[in-house]
Amino acid sequence: xxxxxxxxxxxxxxxxxxxxxxxxxxxxxxxxxxxxxxxxxxxxxxxxxxxxxxxxxxxxxxxxxxxxxxxxxxxxxxxxxxxxxxxxxxxxxxxxxxxxxxxxxxxxxxxxxx
Amino acid sequence: xxxxxxxxxxxxxxxxxxxxxxxxxxxxxxxxxxxxxxxxxxxxxxxxxxxxxxxxxxxxxxxxxxxxxxxxxxxxxxxxxxxxxxxxxxxxxxxxxxxxxxxxxxxxxxxxxxxxxxxxxxxxxxxxxxxxxxxxxxxxxxxxxxxxxxxxxxxxxxxxx
Numbered sequence: 248x249x250x251x252x253x254x255x256x257x258x259x260x261x262x263x264x265x266x267x268x269x270x271x272x273x274x275x276x277x278x279x280x281x282x283x284x285x286x287x288x289x290x291x292x293x294x295x296x297x298x299x300x301x302x303x304x305x306x307x308x309x310x311x312x313x314x315x316x317x318x319x320x321x322x323x324x325x326x327x328x329x330x331x332x333x334x335x336x337x338x339x340x341x342x343x344x345x346x347x348x349x350x351x352x353x354x355x356x357x358x359x360x361x
Numbered sequence: 362x363x364x365x366x367x368x369x370x371x372x373x374x375x376x377x378x379x380x381x382x383x384x385x386x387x388x389x390x391x392x393x394x395x396x397x398x399x400x401x402x403x404x405x406x407x408x409x410x411x412x413x414x415x416x417x418x419x420x421x422x423x424x425x426x427x428x429x430x431x432x433x434x435x436x437x438x439x440x441x442x443x444x445x446x447x448x449x450x451x452x453x454x455x456x457x458x459x460x461x462x463x464x465x466x467x468x469x470x471x472x473x474x475x476x477x478x479x480x481x482x483x484x485x486x487x488x489x490x491x492x493x494x495x496x497x498x499x500x501x502x503x504x505x506x507x508x509x510x511x512x513x514x515x516x517x518x519x520x521x522x
């Protein structure tokens with residue numbers, strides 16, 4: 248029974264990871280790509296780790312997997328924020344189809360970023 | 362007192378990580394917890410212990426469940442946008458205002474926003490949060506704030522403030 252649940256979670260997790268990777272290729276600029284990368288890959292990875300818990304049960308390996316879920320949930324959005332901020336500060340523009348960029352409007356000394 | 366709580370917390374994580382009660386593991390855990398607290402104790406949030414209060418803890422659980430629901434929704438949202446031939450995106454960076462004051466609550470708010478449908482927090486300046494939004498639906502600043510921030514703000518206010 249546990250193996251069936253574990254396998255199902257594994258398949259769902261890998262599907263989400265694959266969708267995240269497709270998004271990484273298809274979407275136009277770094278900010279949109281980060282969106283796909285953080286959301287899909289976070290949930291996908293968490294589900295793969297959860298399937299490990301179902302496979303092994305709550306022993307030393309399962310507990311490590313649970314802790315890893317918590318760490319991934321905290322660090323993944325933080326890392327995405329850091330990358331997005333750094334990219335914007337080093338002058339990488341938004342995709343041409345973007346509607347607005349209040350951040351560039353508000354930042355002082357922001358040169359010719361539309 | 363504050364230091365003692367930190368060391369206890371770190372030691373608890375160590376116990377879960379090693380999953381062993383051998384005296385050598387315990388000794389190594391105590392030493393490593395002390396060293397980690399000595400190095401990183403200053404940046405640890407002061408009032409994190411407040412979450413142990415039952416009312417706050419209850420709201421933390423409510424927040425967690427809502428959050429997980431939004432994470433799943435966000436994944437299907439991204440899947441829909443990525444796999445659609447036309448790629449229905451209308452991205453941009455918007456500015457929203459938050460009423461949260463403590464660092465911990467703001468961290469949780471920004472991280473929650475990143476993992477919920479269509480939004481990615483870019484920067485925090487003063488009380489304002491800059492958010493990259495993959496599909497902007499309104500050009501009205503007040504409405505944007507309502508849509509994005511207020512999903513979590515009232516819960517986080519009850520947990521951390």
